[in-house]
Amino acid sequence: MTSLEETTEQTDSGPSGYAAARLRLLQEKARSGPPRRAALAKLTDGWLNALFTTAAREASVRGAALVAVGGYGRGELSPRSDLDLLLLHDGKAGAPAIAALADRVWYPVWDLGLALDHSVRTPAEARRTAGEDLKVQLGLLDARHVAGDLGLVTGVRTAILADWRNQAPKRLPELDELCRERAERQGELQFLLEPDLKEARGGLRDATALRAVAASWLADAPREGLSDARRRLLDARDALHLTTGRATDRLALQEQDSVAAELGLLDADALLRQVYEAARTVSYASDVTWREVNRVLRSRGARPRLRAMLGTKPAPERTPLAEGVVEQDGEVVLARTARVERDLVLPLRAAAAAAQAGLPISLHAVRRIAAAAKPLPVPWPAEAREELVKLLGAGESTVPVWEALEAEGLITQLLPDWERVRCRPQRNPVHTWTVDRHLVETAVQASSLTRRVHRPDLLLVSALLHDIGKGWPGDHSVAGEVIARDVASRIGFDRDDTAVIAGVVRHHLLLIDTATRRDLDDPATVSSVAGRVGSLGTLELLHALTEADALATGPAAWSTWRAGLVSDLVRRVAAVLAGDEVPEPEPTAPSAEQERLAVEALRTGEPVLALHAPQTEPPPEEEPDTEPEPVGVELVIALRDQPGVLPAAAGVLALHRLTVRAADLRAIELPTELGERSDVLLLSWRVAAEYGSLPQASRLRADLVRALDGTLDIPARLAEREAAYPRRRGVKAPPPRVTVAPTASRHATVIEVRAQDAPGLLHRIGRALEEAAVRVRSAHVSTLGANAVDTVYVTRADGSRLPEADAAALAKSLEEALR
Secondary structure (H helix, E strand, C coil), X not given: CCCHHHHCCCCCCCHHHHHHHHHHHHHCXXXXXXXXXXXXXXXXXXXHHHHHHHHHHHHCCCCEEEEECHHHHCCCCCCCCCEEEEEEECCCCCHHHHHHHHHHHHHHHHHCCCCEEEEEECHHHHHHHHHHCHHHHHHHCCCEEEEECHHHHHHHHHHHHHHHHHCHHHHHHHHHHHHXXXXXXXXXXXXXXXXXXXXXXXXXXXXXXXXXHHHCCCCCXXXXXXXXXXXXXXXXXXXXXXXXXXXXXXXXXXXXXXXXXXXXXXXXXXXXHHHHHHHHHHHHHHHHHHHHHHHXXXXXXXXXXXXXXXXXXXXXXXXXXXXXXXXXXXEEEECCCCCCCCCCCHHHHHHHHHHHHCXXXXXXXXXXHHHHCCCCCCCCCHHHHHHHHHHHCCHHHHHHHHHHHHHCCHHHHHCHHHHHCCCCCCCCCCCCCCHHHHXXXXXXXXXXXXXXXXXXXXXXXXXXXXXXXXXXXXXXXXXHHHHHHHHHHXXXXXXXXXXXXXXXXXXXXXHHHHHHHCCCCCHHHHHHHHHHHCCHXXXXXXXXXXXXXXXXXXXXXXXXXXXXHHHHHHHHHHHHHCCCXXXXXXXXXXXXXXXXXXXXXXXXXXXXXXXXXXXXXXXXXXXXCCCCCCCCEEEEEEEECCCCHHHHHHHHHHHCCEEEEXXXXXXXXXXXXXXXXXXXXXXXXXXXXXXXXXXXXXXXXXXXXXXXXXXXXXXXXXXXXXXXXCCCCCCCCCCCEEEEECCCCCCCEEEEEEEECCCCHHHHHHHHHHXXXXXXXXXXEEEECCEEEEEEEEECCCCCCCCHHHHHHHHHHHHHXXX
């Protein structure tokens, strides 16, 4: 086979002429989008028509036609799209003649390197196959004549379409199930960092399914914006084909900047936002359409029985839900007496009623509201604010109602600042959602925590606004405080409540960051948090928001371990806010097992390890659905205090392909047989195997002994592994950043390292600190997805804090060592 590029060097007649014209068309920068797809289809039609006509004459076949189906049938050819072709014949020619005709058409296509999806059928066979295979039937709905007997093609199109409409009550539920199964496998396009433009929910497959529903005459999709959304997805796929030179539908991270440039967009984020907006339009249209299909099918099934019972067509039952809002046929609609243009709170009241009832709000109602609703006065009336809180507090049913309002532009009308976060991607793989959906999901999670706080309204609004600053440059918490203050005032909260909401948004990361990256036994840690929080009421709001935010982020962001750390911090801060003094830290009391390990390490003078495998079943006293502990197992190491412990231990774990999920290093004092006291280091790790099973504790201990005595060259071994397994191509990680937290501790200098998580990272940090001749007092490791935040408390050899200049120099040298 020859490629398209290679065929341009051949003559201009026949296949090479088509290939050259095709290549010129794809290289034209002035023509793109629908015009280029249509021109490519037309060019291909002309070539295939000539090819088929010649082939039919040479094979002596009459009563045959070449039919384009699927995307080609719709006249939408992307640069690397398959050619979906059906060779239709009336059955009068012999099988050898039809086979010769097919070969004369298919082989020239293959010879050009074009992907081909082909079939050969009579009209009866095409109709029978369509009845047995839903995908075949969907493709034939877009059948288009390319060459040969036009009457043959017209007859098949008419029959297939008639069958589709007659069989709609049976086939549409099958299509609905097919779409649901595909969505389960591929995910939602509007939230994926590497979406499949065709297969993911809200992609091109779903747009095609909506065309099929419309062709059934049973229901129709909301058309506003749908055509444009489909065009944008096709344009993105065209650009993807051109930049990669491959027939791919997956928008991989490494391709996004090139695709954005091909489309004339600013960057990859602008591309994803445009794709997400299109996918959201298709998804919403799908939800509305399939709801209508199911309603019609239910109605058709119930109508004969009701007519037999009542003798007349029954009037639809309408159940009042709120003033101006009723339920009808499983949807929330406006009452006949409702006056949207006069009742300014009706949009929020209808939305809150729908969410509280767990019902969808009808498309007609939302569009009527969007067309006639007038802006709320500023500040909002109390009823409007209360209805917003009801909407946010409804739980899971808030999401579809919110999406319906957003699809018609009502959310940005109510909250103008929402536009900056709408469909905004989050590059951190820990995040499951776009910024706007994450905010709604956080409110959903917060709705289950409202019993824990005195002001549920402040919790729900803070949850909705906590990341609103991500649409602005700089620290999103700082920007979010300003926006939250403005929004809270706009929707009618008084000055004190507005200040609380703004403060909660400003400090919404305070508890989780402090709990996982600071020494909670250090009085400076607790005092600092108490000073920022200011009151017990704000503390309980922050506690609930921290949990809701983490649960709405993704499975890697919350666990019983993190929850325990945050609860411990909250308890200590609450004591300070209640007027208790912050006590000076006492030596940490080790657990019974830790004390046993420490005594053994002191007695033998060698490291002692304990590796605890995870429980396969929950303890009897726990419920079966108890939340699991953080990923990994517990590893405890006890050994005499000596230089090089942290880099040695971390390096051994890296060599054994153990990923450190969390770590804590601290010294304890134990009496010796002579009555003196000696320091023993306790390292508590949470580790997980990269793959395979966990290593034996005896192997870890043996390698740790070798690393400490210098006979195991960890840096060399890690370098060998990295050279043997080069990194895969992907998004370039930002450089590491090392900072000093000058007021985080009264007794030690706190160094915070933010870097891309990688094997041996903690080992490299430990080596750099060892070379700087500082003593590690404790270490705290936090890993979220691809990002690591490692905090170390260091002192000089005499146990005192580092001078400010020395601390800054240490941070700089550590940052350089990690690059």
